[in-house]
């Protein structure tokens with residue numbers, strides 16, 4: 001059991017949200033407090049914009065990552081500590097970060113936009129940055145939904161310890177899947193990684209995984225069904241090459257098959273592509289002027305922390321430019337007043 | 338081995354400065370058959386050094402049967418947080434609240450010391466209608482970042498209603514209990530051993546499940 005203390009997740013010591021009265025309006029409201037949102041916050045605040053970050057979990061998906069080994073400047077650190085570092089940086093600039101709060105609606109009828117939160121509060125903003133990230137994708141096969149929480153799991157670092165000495169399956173072939181397989185191999189008796197095509201993960205991770213004795217690899221293998229009455233007993237798979245079906249026995253199935261963008265909030269407001277990602281121009285502006293987007297939620301192939309942080313920076317600088325150029329300042333100020 | 342490093346110690350000192358009243362941590366252990374009792378004890382010993390408002394009391398599950406019963410403790414290690422008058426506040430930690438869970442433990446201490454935050458009004462109103470006994474179990478693992486949130490919510494509900502009690506259960510330590518309640522994802526919340534859900538859900542979801550227990554004849 002790892003007893004290492006991970007204090008500071010909610011940063012009891014320096015908390016900008018509870019002690020602060022919510023401002024009535026801001027220059028830029030950032031929705032989502034993952035790497036993209038916090039990075040945008042840092043850039044916006046340093047530009048002198050009146051900034052607010054609203055998010056329902058600070059650090060975003062970085063919190064679900066055991067170790068990060070590809071963020072420049074840190075050869076290896078826990079996702080948790082990286083998330084803290086982002087948050088602490090934002091807090092050190094006195095950016096109000098409204099935590100554990102979800103934005104439920106935004107209204108962009110007027111030039112001054114209205115952001116509504118699930119706690120009943122709302123705030124007006126000249127510009128909005130959508131940094132709502134993404135969520136794990138489901139396999140979408142028979143049995144998955146029924147057995148979720150009964151052997152089907154979506155967070156390897158959370159649920160891994162519950163499978164000590166047992167056999168588990170990891171579904172997926174990207175970095176998250178290979179990392180999960182490596183982490184789980186330390187706990188489980190055997191790990192089978194099953195992916196419908198070839199690995200997408202970094203070679204360095206694949207090499208590491210291949211050195212481990214208790215990991216079986218099934219590539220070009222499709223999961224057809226998760227089996228089990230009340231608890232997972234295995235999966236039924238089909239090889240794409242041989243077309244042969246077989247059952248792989250396991251008590252746990254860890255689903256790491258990629259992510260779906262959290263774009264539902266703005267689905268009817270800005271343009272979205274077929275994959276559910278927000279369309280943006282080269283300056284991170286969406287199809288609606290004054291609404292910017294950054295991170296996993298935007299169009300683009302690679303979903304990484306450093307990319308999300310970079311996007312956030314761009315979006316904030318671009319929002320700053322937009323605010324500076326707002327054509328009719330006076331009209332806007334009237335709207336605000 | 339020291340469990341708290343300098344950095345964590347300094348953070349805890351700062352956090353505990355917000356405590357309004359004294360809090361007593363009652364630790365239940367047993368001489369034998371308890372793998373994590375020793376570490377839990379040394380962890381708490383180090384922790385109470387970070388504030389003079391914190392006090393530690395030791396009980397043996399077998400020898401102090403009456404007290405264990407009063408606080409409804411039946412496994413070890415178990416930690417019960419008592420207020421400044423050493424009264425039971427209906428919140429418990431079964432297993433060592435280390436790893437991520439230190440966050441819910443610290444929050445629990447602050448709450449019991451009078452430095453808590455109020456519940457949203459709508460939830461408080463629904464909670465005040467709860468008049469039959471409710472037990473909330475929250476199964477966690479120490480590596481789970483979403484788990485402390487669920488534990489805090491359960492504990493908060495217990496603190497605000499005398500009919501509700503809430504306990505964290507470290508799933509690895511209490512393997513049999515986890516098996517019994519089919520825990521394979523955490524946080525898993527089980528209410529009156531009957532209603533359950535997985536995940537750090539909203540207070541409304543907690544209330545919905547709690548309200549189900551009020552309708553049945555008990």
Ligand SMILES: Cc1cc2nc3c(=O)[nH]c(=O)nc-3n(C[C@H](O)[C@H](O)[C@H](O)COP(=O)(O)OP(=O)(O)OC[C@H]3O[C@@H](n4cnc5c(N)ncnc54)[C@H](O)[C@@H]3O)c2cc1C
Nearest residue numbers: 032034035036056060061103133134295296303304305308
């Ligand atoms: C298991 C795992 C391992 C990974 N490993 C790595 C790695 O090693 N290296 C790497 O570079 N990347 C890794 N990634 C990917 C990386 O975590 C993401 O690319 C990155 O976190 C994206 O940042 P983001 O800010 O765009 O979104 P997110 O991190 O998803 O953050 C968005 C935040 O917005 C919140 N939110 C959503 N909707 C709302 C709303 N309506 N109101 C308020 N808040 C809202 C979400 O709750 C979330 O907290 C990993 C991901 C996972 C899941």
